[in-house]
Amino acid sequence: MGQPKVTVVTPVYNGAKFLSEAIESVLAQTYSNWEYIIVDNSSSDDTLAIAERHAARDPRIKVHRATPHLPVIAHWNRAFRLIPADTVYCKELHADDILFPNCLAEMVAFMERHPSVSLVSSYIMYDNWVSNNGVPLKTDVMPGREVIRRTVLGGWLGSWYVFGCPSSVMIRMAALRALGEPAYDENLRHADVDLWYRLLENNDFGFIHQVLSCERTHETSQTNTFTARYSTLVLEHFCFLRHYGPRYASEQDYRRAHRQQLRHYRRRIARRLLGGAGLGYWHLHRKTLSRFGYRLTAKDVAIGALTELGLWIIDMRHAARSVRKLASKIRRRTRPTDSGLKRFAGTSTRSVADGLRRLLLSRHRILRRPFYRSLAGADVQSPGSP
Numbered sequence: 001m002g003q004p005k006v007t008v009v010t011p012v013y014n015g016a017k018f019l020s021e022a023i024e025s026v027l028a029q030t031y032s033n034w035e036y037i038i039v040d041n042s043s044s045d046d047t048l049a050i051a052e053r054h055a056a057r058d059p060r061i062k063v064h065r066a067t068p069h070l071p072v073i074a075h076w077n078r079a080f081r082l083i084p085a086d087t088v089y090c091k092e093l094h095a096d097d098i099l100f101p102n103c104l105a106e107m108v109a110f111m112e113r114h115p116s117v118s119l120v121s122s123y124i125m126y127d128n129w130v131s132n133n134g135v136p137l138k139t140d141v142m143p144g145r146e147v148i149r150r151t152v153l154g155g156w157l158g159s160w161y162v163f164g165c166p167s168s169v170m171i172r173m174a175a176l177r178a179l180g181e182p183a184y185d186e187n188l189r190h191a192d193v194d195l196w197y198r199l200l201e202n203n204d205f206g207f208i209h210q211v212l213s214c215e216r217t218h219e220t221s222q223t224n225t226f227t228a229r230y231s232t233l234v235l236e237h238f239c240f241l242r243h244y245g246p247r248y249a250s251e252q253d254y255r256r257a258h259r260q261q262l263r264h265y266r267r268r269i270a271r272r273l274l275g276g277a278g279l280g281y282w283h284l285h286r287k288t289l290s291r292f293g294y295r296l297t298a299k300d301v302a303i304g305a306l307t308e309l310g311l312w313i314i315d316m317r318h319a320a321r322s323v324r325k326l327a328s329k330i331r332r333r334t335r336p337t338d339s340g341l342k343r344f345a346g347t348s349t350r351s352v353a354d355g356l357r358r359l360l361l362s363r364h365r366i367l368r369r370p371f372y373r374s375l376a377g378a379d380v381q382s383p384g385s386p
Helices: 016-027 047-055 072-080 103-113 144-155 173-179 191-200 226-230 232-248 251-274 279-291 298-314 316-334 338-345 349-363 369-375
Strands: 006-012 034-040 061-065 089-092 117-126 129-131 141-143 170-172 204-215
Touching: 006 016, 006 072, 006 103, 016 034, 016 047, 034 047, 034 072, 047 061, 089 103, 089 173, 103 117, 103 170, 103 204, 117 173, 117 191, 141 144, 144 191, 144 204, 144 232, 144 251, 170 173, 173 191, 191 232, 226 232, 226 279, 232 251, 232 279, 251 279, 251 298
Parallel strands: 006 034, 006 089, 034 061, 117 204
Antiparallel strands: 089 170, 117 129, 117 170, 141 204
16 A cells, blocks of 8 residues: 655745745654645745745645735645645645754654544754643554643643644644635634644544754744734633533633633733733733634733732742843834944933833834723724735
8 A cells, every 4th residue: 555645834924044944844744645725825035936946856746826815824724725636645844944854754744643633743843942841652543532631720821731833733634624614714813732732622632752853943933923913822811711621621620710710811811911011902802802703802901910019029039030021022113223322421311311202102002092992892993914
């Protein structure tokens, strides 16, 4: 019997800097029966040219120039619709990540040995450290619902995390097709985690105790931009707890986790909003939470701020860390240019204070009346999606 077909998918936008390394890592696979689909989201750099140059070398590489430009998750769905009907396993690979040479071979062999597994992951290297260390060494298959339960109860943001990123997992296409379209929920930023949960509701989870992929972190990566700016990890993890927790956790465990995560979430949004996150942050969180039956109000921000203040009082080290973070943000926002150093040095203390006041008023939307009206539930027009 021949090798099952694997389709590797890379949805990419302006990924010219790292795309060649991702493609070369696929070409270096010891497993041979693969097709590689690269879907360019109307990039403005050399992404398309790089992909087409590699496609000319190997007919297994298929390049698609997709128009119009779509948001990230919608583009992922568009790329997944191009997976051929004869594909047995799907392997997503982000344009700034790489696969180690035995990745496809190890994952396909594992899936073939365990037909109940719909999703398999492995250890993953993040730059120079290894993650996904939550599965015990002697365990390689776990019930999917148990993985969901442990993850939503706190494992995603704690020490028990087993998924990694899209580049570190392989999906059984029969299970994915059974879910219907679209594969990803386009209303979520971490739609990949939601997809994995849905795959595991009726299937097992597999884990290979080897490092099979590497995720690159850099200043322009999603984790370091939108995700960090809008605190989407803590937001959507809380949402997933509310959605999956009542199904797969005991009432006692669910209530305990809900209290803990709500406390942590309130502190996070209070810090971010008081630090100038603004209306876009507020509207995103309020809209997302409403889908999962939670109404975000000024009370949540107030409780979070009081909790944070209490921690400042009883834990000076926590207070010092918070002050350092705030000072770092202010330095980044107020760093003078070389041409303005002499003018800055000659200004009076009153002028400096007045300049900082204007900076806060212009940069921190929390000091503006529309923000308070939105907290109070007034009808404030939401800004466009960031």
